[in-house]
Structures are given as structure tokens and as C-alpha cells.
């Protein structure tokens with residue numbers, strides 16, 4: 001059977017690394033793509049130790065369209081095909097709208113929104129070239145369905161990713177390309193630590209107080225692990241999800257409902 005090939009952006013740590021590990025365990029060849037070459041290498045090496053020679057590290061800044069297209073070309077050169085593209089890379093800013101730094105806002109939109117746009121464009125171009133169909137899965141967020149104070153730029157980028165995904169799903173369906181998204185709530189990663197640390201400072205609380213107040217809003221009374229998110233991505237990537245497109249799945253332990 002032909003081995004399926006997946007690119008996961010931002011997979012040098014956190015949710016992306018969990019997705020890479022999960023899909024490698026399911027038999028995919030994995031392109032561990034990250035802006036940080038060291039962490040990408042570490043994740044690829046660890047997958048190869050556990051799952052055989054099935055992962056390679058690639059360096060990409062998803063904000064740069066030419067780098068995203070080059071990534072797809074390199075992966076296809078190395079592995080012969082592409083079946084799945086996970087637009088996972090993302091960054092966050094915690095700041096009031098009035099105090100947001102223009103350069104930081106622009107960078108966030110370039111990484112989160114345009115990075116996802118270029119990822120869809122590059123992956124769909126390759127899927128059409130292959131004539132095989134394919135799957136695109138985007139990292140949205142609970143912040144894509146409800147805005148929060150101090151998350152203006154971040155939330156704007158995630159709402160936009162959901163709209164972009166719905167448009168792409170309709171446009172690419174004739175080529176058997178599905179486009180879906182995952183909407184995590186609170187996942188214990190470095191990104192979340194940064195959010196809780198900055199929010200705690202702004203609200204003059206300790207980190208522990210801030211984290212406890214956030215977890216208290218979750219119906220299941222625990223934050224998600226990166227593996228909780230990887231399980232949903234694994235489903236969306238599987239043939240069981242072939243008839244699902246344009247959807248966004250909340251993984252928030254019952255914090256909110258769509």
C-alpha cells in the first residue's frame with residue numbers, strides 16, 4: 001500500500017508535535033515543518049526512533065508564501081506525493097486593542113491568517129497536480145467563535161481562518177479536497193503558558209490564579225492535552241471523515257457551544 005505523506009506546520013512542539021507523533025504512529029510519512037530548525041529536528045528524530053524512518057525536519061516560515069511552496073516541493077521530491085497538509089503553526093498576542101503594537105499585529109496576521117492561506121494554496125495546487133484529492137486541516141480555536149478581551153488580533157485571525165476554510169471547502173470540493181478545522185479551547189502548551197502569564201500580569205494575579213480561573217470555566221474541569229487535539233485531527237485526516245468538509249470541531253471540554 002502507498003504510504004501517505006503529511007506536512008504539519010508548527011510541529012516542533014506543542015499541538016503540532018502531538019499531531020506529528022499520532023499520525024506517524026498511524027503510518028504516515030511526516031514532514032515536521034517549523035520555523036525553529038532545532039525543535040523540528042528533535043521531533044523528527046524522536047519519531048524515527050519510535051516509528052522507524054518515517055519523519056524528516058523542514059524549516060519554514062509560514063508567513064512567507066515562497067517558503068510554503070518550497071516546503072511542498074521539497075516534501076514531494078523527498079516522499080513522492082502529498083496527502084495531508086495541517087496548517088497548525090500559530091502565534092498569540094495578549095494585549096488590549098488600544099495598546100497593541102502594530103508590528104506585532106501585522107506579524108500575527110501574516111503567520112496565522114496568511115500562513116494558512118499560503119498553506120491551502122500550496123497544498124491544493126499539489127493535490128490538483130497529483131489528481132488524487134487530499135485533506136487540509138487548519139488550526140482555528142475557540143477564539144474563532146467567540147472573541148475575548150485582550151485577544152483582538154488573535155481572535156480576528158482565527159475567525160478569518162474559519163471563513164477562509166469554508167470558502168476553500170466549497171471551492172476545492174470538486175477536486176475531492178476536503179478542508180476542515182480544529183478549535184481547541186485551553187491546551188497546555190508554551191503558547192498557553194505565555195497567554196496565562198501575560199494575562200496574569202495585566203490582571204495583577206499570579207500565574208496559578210489565572211490558570212485556575214481559566215480551567216474553572218471548562219465544564220470537564222481540566223485543560224486539554226495536545227494529545228486530545230491530535231485525536232481529533234487524526235479523525236479528520238482519516239477516510240472516516242471523507243464526507244466531512246467545511247467543518248470546525250470544538251475541543252474545549254464544554255467551555256462553549258457553537
Ligand SMILES: NC(=O)C1=CN([C@@H]2O[C@H](COP(=O)(O)OP(=O)(O)OC[C@H]3O[C@@H](n4cnc5c(N)ncnc54)[C@H](O)[C@@H]3O)[C@@H](O)[C@H]2O)C=CC1
Nearest residue numbers: 010012013014015035061062089090139141184187189191
Ligand atoms: N494552546 C492552546 O490553548 C491553543 C492553541 N491553538 C492553536 O493551535 C496551534 C498550535 O498551538 P500550540 O501548540 O499551543 O503553540 P506552541 O507555541 O506551543 O507551538 C507553535 C509552534 O509553531 C511554530 N511556529 C511559530 N511561528 C511559525 C512560523 N511563522 N512558521 C512556522 N512555524 C512557526 C513554533 O516554533 C512552535 O514550534 C496554533 O495555531 C494555536 O493558535 C488554538 C486554540 C488553543
Ligand SMILES: CC(=O)C(C)=O
Nearest residue numbers: 141142143184185186
Ligand atoms: C490560545 C487560544 O486559542 C485560546 C482559545 O485561548
